[in-house]
Amino acid sequence: xxxxxxxxxxxxxxxxxxxxxxxxxxxxxxxxxxxxxxxxxxxxxxxxxxxxxxxxxxxxxxxxxxxxxxxxxxxxxxxxxxxxxxxxxxxxxxxxxxxxxxxxxxxxxxxxxxxxxxxxxxxxxxxxxxxxxxxxxxxxxxxxxxxxxxxxxxxxxxxxxxxxxxxxxxxxxxxxxxxxxxxxxxxxxxxxxxxxxxxxxxxxxxxxxxxxxxxxxxxxxxxxxxxxxxxxxxxxxxxxxxxxxxxxxxxxxxxxxxxxxxxxxxxxxxxxxxxxxx
Amino acid sequence: xxxxxxxxxxxxxxxxxxxxxxxxxxxxxxxxxxxxxxxxxxxxxxxxxxxxxxxxxxxxxxxxxxxxxxxxxxxxxxxxxxxxxxxxxxxxxxxxxxxxxxxxxxxxxxxxxxxxxxxxxxxxxxxxxxxxxxxxxxxxxxxxxxxxxxxxxxxxxxxxxxxxxxxxxxxxxxxxxxxxxxxxxxxxxxxxxxxxxxxxxxxxxxxxxxxxxxxxxxxxxxxxxxxxxxxxxxxxxxxxxxxxxxx
Numbered sequence: 417x418x419x420x421x422x423x424x425x426x427x428x429x430x431x432x433x434x435x436x437x438x439x440x441x442x443x444x445x446x447x448x449x450x451x452x453x454x455x456x457x458x459x460x461x462x463x464x465x466x467x468x469x470x471x472x473x474x475x476x477x478x479x480x481x482x483x484x485x486x487x488x489x490x491x492x493x494x495x496x497x498x499x500x501x502x503x504x505x506x507x508x509x510x511x512x513x514x515x516x517x518x519x520x521x522x523x524x525x526x527x528x529x530x531x532x533x534x535x536x537x538x539x540x541x542x543x544x545x546x547x548x549x550x551x552x553x554x555x556x557x558x559x560x561x562x563x564x565x566x567x568x569x570x571x572x573x574x575x576x577x578x579x580x581x582x583x584x585x586x587x588x589x590x591x592x593x594x595x596x597x598x599x600x601x602x603x604x605x606x607x608x609x610x611x612x613x614x615x616x617x618x619x620x621x622x623x624x625x626x627x628x629x630x631x632x633x634x635x636x637x638x639x640x641x642x643x644x645x646x647x648x649x650x651x652x653x654x655x656x657x658x659x660x661x662x663x664x665x666x667x668x669x670x671x672x673x674x675x676x677x678x679x680x681x682x683x684x685x686x687x688x689x690x691x692x693x694x
Numbered sequence: 695x696x697x698x699x700x701x702x703x704x705x706x707x708x709x710x711x712x713x714x715x716x717x718x719x720x721x722x723x724x725x726x727x728x729x730x731x732x733x734x735x736x737x738x739x740x741x742x743x744x745x746x747x748x749x750x751x752x753x754x755x756x757x758x759x760x761x762x763x764x765x766x767x768x769x770x771x772x773x774x775x776x777x778x779x780x781x782x783x784x785x786x787x788x789x790x791x792x793x794x795x796x797x798x799x800x801x802x803x804x805x806x807x808x809x810x811x812x813x814x815x816x817x818x819x820x821x822x823x824x825x826x827x828x829x830x831x832x833x834x835x836x837x838x839x840x841x842x843x844x845x846x847x848x849x850x851x852x853x854x855x856x857x858x859x860x861x862x863x864x865x866x867x868x869x870x871x872x873x874x875x876x877x878x879x880x881x882x883x884x885x886x887x888x889x890x891x892x893x894x895x896x897x898x899x900x901x902x903x904x905x906x907x908x909x910x911x912x913x914x915x916x917x918x919x920x921x922x923x924x925x926x927x928x929x930x931x932x933x934x935x936x937x938x939x940x941x
Contacts, residue, residue, distance in 0.1 A: 464816050486713075493818030504809040518817055521717050576816075 417442050418463065418574065418606055423472030425458055432458045433469070434630040442573075443604045445597055445620040449612055450627035451652055457578065459627065460610045464496060464576055465489060476574070494522060497567030499577040503559040505551040505566070511538070512547035515565045522570060537565040541595060557588035561595065568599060575600065575607045581616055593619045614653055617641065626652065704900045710822040711830070725828040732829070732895075733836030736793050737843075740786055744844035747781050748773060748851030756861040766862040770852065770870025775879060777848035783883045784931050786844045787890035790837060791923040795898035798829055799919035802902025803912035811903070826899045833895035834888060841887040845880075882938050889934060890927050897923045 418440040425433040432455045440446040448456045461467040463474060465481060474481040476492050484492065505514050512534055519530045538544055541561040551559060560580060567575055577596060581589035597620040600607040609616065617624060621638035626649045634646045642662075644650060715721040755772045802825060805811050814821045849871065856862045862870075898919035905915045 466812055466815060490716075490818040493816055496816055498813065498816045500809045500813060502808055504813040506810055507804075507808075521720055521817065521819060 417477060418446075418608070419473075419475040419478075420463070421473040421475070423459075423462060423469040423474065425455075425462055425467060425469045432630050433462065435472075436627070436630075436632045437472075438625050438632060438635065440606055440608060440623065442606045443601060444622040445600050445607045445609055446623045446625065447609045447611055447617055447621045448625050448627060449617055449652070450633075451612060454627045455630040456610050456627050460576060460578055460608065463608065464498060465493065494570065495573040497570070497572035497575045499560065499563040499567050499575070499580055501579040501582050503551070503563040505559060505562055507551055509550075510547065511543065511549050511551070511554070511562050514551070514562060515569050518566065518570050533569060534565075537569050538562075540568070540599070541565045556583050557585075557591065560584065560592050564592075564595060564599070568603065571603065573605055575605050577607065577609045577611075579610055579612075581611065581613045586615065589613065589615060590619065596620060617653070628652075703904065704896070707822060707826065707900050707903060708896060710820070711827040713820045713823050715823060716819055721824065721828060724824065725831055728828045728832035729836055731797070732794050732832050733839065735797075736790055736836075736840060739789060739793055740840045740844055741847060743786060743789055744777075744782065744847035745851035745854075747785060747844075748777055748848030748853075749855035751776055751781065751848070752852035752855045752861070753859060756856070756859075765870075767866050767870030767873060769856065769862055770867040771873055773852035774849055774871050774875070777852070778845050778879050778883050782841050782844040782848055783886040783890065784927065786841055787837065787887070787894060787927055788924055790840070790890075791894045791898075791927060792920050794833065794837075795894055795920045795923045796916045797898075798895060799898035799902035799905075799916040800912055802826075802899060803905035803915050806903065806905050807908060807912060822903070826896075826903060829899055830892065830895045833891045837891035837894065838884055838887040841883065845883070882934070885938060886931065886934055889930050893926045893930060894923055897926060 420436060420438045420440075422435050422437050423433055424431070424435055436459065438446075448459060450456045458467060462469045469482060472482075476495075479488075479492070481489065481492060505511075506517065509517065512531075515534045515537060516530050519525060519533060523530070525533070534547070535544070538546065541564050543558065543561050543565065546554070546558065546562075551562070554562065564577075575596070580592050580596060584592065593616050596607060596609065599605070600620075609620070611617065618638050618641075621641070624634075624636055624638060624641055625632055626634040626641075626646070628648050634641075634644060634649045636644065641649070641653065644653075752769060752773045755769045759769060759772075802811075805825070811821050811825070814824065853864060853867045856867050857864045898916075901915040901919035901922070902912075905911050
């Protein structure tokens with residue numbers, strides 16, 4: 417579990433994160449959402465220790481990460497896996513060597529044991545047989561999956577994903593989202609995902625934190641977000657007309673005006689709440 | 695003010711390199727890799743420059759020594775001393791600042807921009823120790839070795855050019871090499887080689903490690919690293935000459 421208490425981060429005279437407090441539970445996908453420039457990347461970088469907050473506490477299972485000394489921080493970092501926006505794979509190493517890197521650095525296992533573990537995680541992310549490929553030979557989705565494999569190879573307790581779907585097509589995004597969700601449940605880890613992809617929000621958002629101009633504007637689940645009364649959040653999530661229509665549709669369903677069991681063609685042709693021709 | 699900020703950050707980078715390695719075997723592997731990249735990777739250019747540098751030096755010295763009073767073997771002495779004192783350590787290191795410096799700066803810059811350094815940090819690895827220290831140690835080991843090779847090749851170049859052009863026969867050149875040889879000159883040259891090796895590796899590492907932006911900035915920082923390294927080499931060359939060659 418990660419608990420963040422009143423953290424603040426400024427660059428010069430600009431406040432990027434302002435008094436944000438949040439609790440992130442194990443075995444759940446915690447999503448940080450918000451438009452570009454809302455401070456979510458800085459917030460995540462503070463959580464993993466790439467930035468030091470000006471004030472506040474970041475507690476990993478009750479221990480304040482900010483107050484820890486170097487060796488203590490290193491111990492916590494060994495329990496952290498991170499998937500970067502650009503995957504951050506080592507260009508000169510093959511997929512196998514990339515995934516094996518943390519094992520080489522932090523374990524004394526034999527090569528055979530390490531290879532077994534690498535193959536296990538590569539199988540887990542559906543990349544069996546890609547061992548000898550170099551990052552330049554992989555598609556965007558494959559790179560992300562290698563990134564996930566490298567992040568989970570040491571069985572971390574915390575998984576951080578920075579915009580896991582950026583640059584991916586909707587179908588591959590869905591695969592990555594589901595993979596993150598499955599891994600979270602399987603390994604019972606605390607997953608923190610930084611995204612502005614509404615599909616991800618609806619697909620894996622067990623706990624959602626909406627950030628706006630450095631402040632935590634809203635907190636809830638993917639079931640609650642669609643009915644939120646927060647204007648700023650609504651402006652963000654319903655920037656897409658389609659989602660606005662989907663919300664109307666859901667409202668109609670809930671109020672009983674649309675029968676869920678009815679044929680979809682009937683709904684579309686007769687009382688669709690949006691203009692089908694568009 | 696900006697200069698002192700940069701200098702402070704550079705010194706902090708150097709200080710930050712000294713920490714206990716997470717895994718000695720991985721660091722040794724990285725060190726050996728860098729030895730191969732810096733040492734073997736630059737061997738070709740060093741061989742070519744050194745040989746021709748000595749050859750040209752022999753021809754130009756002969757061209758200027760027209761007096762019949764001065765023995766021909768003096769040409770060998772002048773070639774030997776210029777190659778050992780200046781050409782091999784300084785000229786070769788300036789070329790290496792371009793070859794090795796740009797490579798180090800762009801490699802680290804690319805790792806920074808593509809978040810590979812962040813990835814290592816999050817794994818709990820001290821990136822200054824893992825990425826910068828092996829480069830500096832490898833440079834300290836291989837660049838002085840390259841300078842020694844350069845000295846030998848430079849003198850050999852002078853001998854070959856002298857013999858082939860008929861300026862002085864090989865036996866006369868060899869005799870000249872042994873006359874008035876000051877071993878301290880080699881010590882001085884090696885002091886320069888170690889100093890320059892440190893500058894060539896640490897300055898580009900600094901510019902690469904702290905690069906911000908994208909591919910354009912990587913190019914800029916690479917260029918800046920080479921320019922600053924060359925200026926630092928010339929400055930250090932003067933300081934060392936003033937300190938170590940003053941009787």
